[in-house]
Amino acid sequence: MMRVGVIDYGVGNLRSVANALRHVGADPVVSDDAAILLACERLILPGVGAFAYGRDALAAKGLDRVVREAAACEKPLLGICVGMQLLFERSHEFGEHEGLGLIPGEIDAFSQDTGARRLRLPNVNWLPIAPEAKQNGLAGRLLDGVTDRSRFYFVHSYHAQSANPFAVASARYGGQPFAAAVAKGSIFATQFHPEKSGPDGLKMLKNFVN
Numbered sequence: 001m002m003r004v005g006v007i008d009y010g011v012g013n014l015r016s017v018a019n020a021l022r023h024v025g026a027d028p029v030v031s032d033d034a035a036i037l038l039a040c041e042r043l044i045l046p047g048v049g050a051f052a053y054g055r056d057a058l059a060a061k062g063l064d065r066v067v068r069e070a071a072a073c074e075k076p077l078l079g080i081c082v083g084m085q086l087l088f089e090r091s092h093e094f095g096e097h098e099g100l101g102l103i104p105g106e107i108d109a110f111s112q113d114t115g116a117r118r119l120r121l122p123n124v125n126w127l128p129i130a131p132e133a134k135q136n137g138l139a140g141r142l143l144d145g146v147t148d149r150s151r152f153y154f155v156h157s158y159h160a161q162s163a164n165p166f167a168v169a170s171a172r173y174g175g176q177p178f179a180a181a182v183a184k185g186s187i188f189a190t191q192f193h194p195e196k197s198g199p200d201g202l203k204m205l206k207n208f209v210n
Contacts, residue, residue, distance in 0.1 A: 001027040002209050005040030008032040009063050011054045012046030012083065013195065020195035024206035034066045042208065043070050045189075047082030051091040051107060051158070054082045055099065064100060071102050071187055076138060078208050079189030081156060084182065087189055093158045103184050105164045109157060110176055119174040122157040129169040129180040129192070139168040139183035142207045150200040152180070152192035159191060 004026045006017050018028040021044075029040050037043060045067055047054050058064045067087075070077045079087050088099045091107035099107070112119040128151055131143045146169070154171070159178035162170040167179035171191075181190045188208070194201035 001025065002042060003027045003029055003040045004042040004044060004209060005037040006030045006044045006046065007037060007058075007063055007066060007083075009054070009058045009061050011049055011057050012080070013048060013193070014046065016193075016195045017044060017046050017080070020202060020205055021209065024202055024209055026205075026209040032061050032063060034062060037063075037066050038069060038075075041075070043067075043075060043077045045077065045079045045083035045086065047080060047084075047086060048155075049082060051082060051085055051093045051099070052095070052097045054086055055097060058086065067100055068102070071185070074186040076208065077187045079187070080195070081191060081193055084189035084191055085158065085160070087182075087187065088160060091158065102187060103164075103166050103182055103189070105160055105166070107158050107160055110159065110174060110178075122155055123173040124155050125173065126151040126153055126197075127171045127173070127180075127192075128152075129171045131169045131181075132167065135168050135183070137183070138186060138188045139181070141210075142183075142188050142204050143169060143181070144207060145203055146200070152190070152194065152197040152201060154180075154192045156191055 162177040
């Protein structure tokens, strides 16, 4: 059974992620111990809440090093929501904050000035995603089976740009496109929560485990 390390830095839906992994046949290992996590065959960096708080919590436990080491040794790593955002160079959420810098680019706010009415934030929605042209590697495997009927669960006020060269799927909110998923080497990350996205999300997690 595939051991998937879930990085416990006090920020994220750990129980939901672990339950979803069990559902797709994996052995979730929820831990804040670097050695235990790096011994797993896959890693997941979950996250909810504010970027700066998540970054500080990750660093306080020395788990930023785990993420960097996983990327360096090309261990498959899945970032979820704020876990995805932390992989970028910086965020402009409540100021400017440095991220892990594993994916070039920045995290920005949605524009609330949409003309007709003020955009409601956070974006809490089930939305379709549009994969970019045919993907290879990890992104290709995880996006396999995504159709125009697939829907994924989003909860966020900040986002990466859909024009980012590492964006592999996009979505739209309030007429504004944004990166729904990004990939670079052994890293794949989603702005949505696959563990809360029903059959479509579970299929993506199963692809990650397999």
